[in-house]
Amino acid sequence: MTLTFEVSDRLYEAAQEWADRRLEDIDEAMETKVEQALLEIEHLVSQSHDVAFEVDGREIRYEPTEELAALLRRQAEESGIDESTALKMHVDLYANAFLDDVTDEQKPPGTPSE
Numbered sequence: 001m002t003l004t005f006e007v008s009d010r011l012y013e014a015a016q017e018w019a020d021r022r023l024e025d026i027d028e029a030m031e032t033k034v035e036q037a038l039l040e041i042e043h044l045v046s047q048s049h050d051v052a053f054e055v056d057g058r059e060i061r062y063e064p065t066e067e068l069a070a071l072l073r074r075q076a077e078e079s080g081i082d083e084s085t086a087l088k089m090h091v092d093l094y095a096n097a098f099l100d101d102v103t104d105e106q107k108p109p110g111t112p113s114e
Helices: 009-022 026-046 066-079 083-093
Strands: 003-006 053-056 059-062
Touching (some): 003 083, 009 026, 009 083, 026 053, 026 066, 026 083
Antiparallel strands (some): 053 059
16 A cells, blocks of 8 residues: 655755755655654554655655554544545654754854854
């Protein structure tokens, strides 16, 4: 089962902040933020340490593990939403995770201090 959803403004803004702090392209940052979220979710549900997904602008395509698919199916049925929406909500919870302050030592050379 491949799930597709559009990232929330909250996640997009977190990716933009990630990109700004690390002087990355927004597409790279979006991939990083989505990967972080999916890894956390899969690890909690299935103990998986690997995720494969596609990012196309703000659209995400992901095939969850059987364990996560079953959880999303249950949650979707209980809530009256579809599995993609359930996954989107979980991913959105991790939008601001890992947005710690970046020290000058972690920035690329030549990056001005704030």
